[in-house]
Amino acid sequence: MFRARLSAAAAAVGLLACLPGCSSASGAVEGCVGAQAVxxxxxxxxxxxxxxxxxxxxxxxxxxxxxSESEPGGGKVTVRDWPTGDWYRSELGEAFDGSGTWSVVQGGTSATEFAHLSVSFTAPERFLGGDTLDSLLIAERDGRTSLYAEDDPDACPAFRLLR
Structure with a gap:
């Protein structure tokens, strides 16, 4: 009985110690890149x-x-050292310099639907959908915009770009 109480007390202390530093998945992302944009x-x-x-x-x-400065549309994109392959499943692949177009896909009405940036490469022509990273989530903190790929919702995004 004493051991059961000791175990329960240890678990309670562990939980209380975790509360200030632990966060939900959205909290982990928000702490690194800011609030996700709708x-x-x-x-x-x-x-x-x-x-x-x-x-x-x-x-x-x-x-x-x-x-279209105030429109959701998009425009032209250029990249340098952009990764190829299914990098989020293993490692970053060969990098390339390229160009194309971009657009904003607006978030939905649900609190879990966020806006993201969609990129379509026209040069080099070898990259089709799935051959390279072509979608990034949008966040803002302290007046700075971040674009990132969410590979693990419980951790700070490993692939992130800051303006």
Whole structure:
């Protein structure tokens, strides 16, 4: 009986010690990159993003058409050292420099549906859907925008770009 009480007390102390540092999946992501966006416009996302974590050395530049600065649309994209392959399943593959178009896919009405950036490469032509990373979630913290790939919802995104 004493051992049972001791085990229960140890478990309670462990839980209490964890409360300040433990977080839900969305809390882990928010702590690293900021609050996830439900929507965004071309003008809000336009700019140059530099990689952090697994994306170190990667550059992504989003250009919005001047006429649609406040529209959700998209525009032209250029990348440098962009990864290929199913990197999220194993390791980053060969990198390439390329260009194409981008658009914002707005979040839904549910609290779990967030906006994301969709990229379509026109150069080099060898990359079809699934051959490279072509979708990134959008977040903001302290007035800075982050684009990231959520590979583990319980951890800070390993592949993230910051403007």
């Amino acid at each position: 929507g965004a416009t071309s003008g809000e996302l336009a700019g140059t993003y530099r990689g952090e974590g697994d994306a170190e050395g990667v550059t992504l530049t989003l250009k919005a058409p001047e006429a």
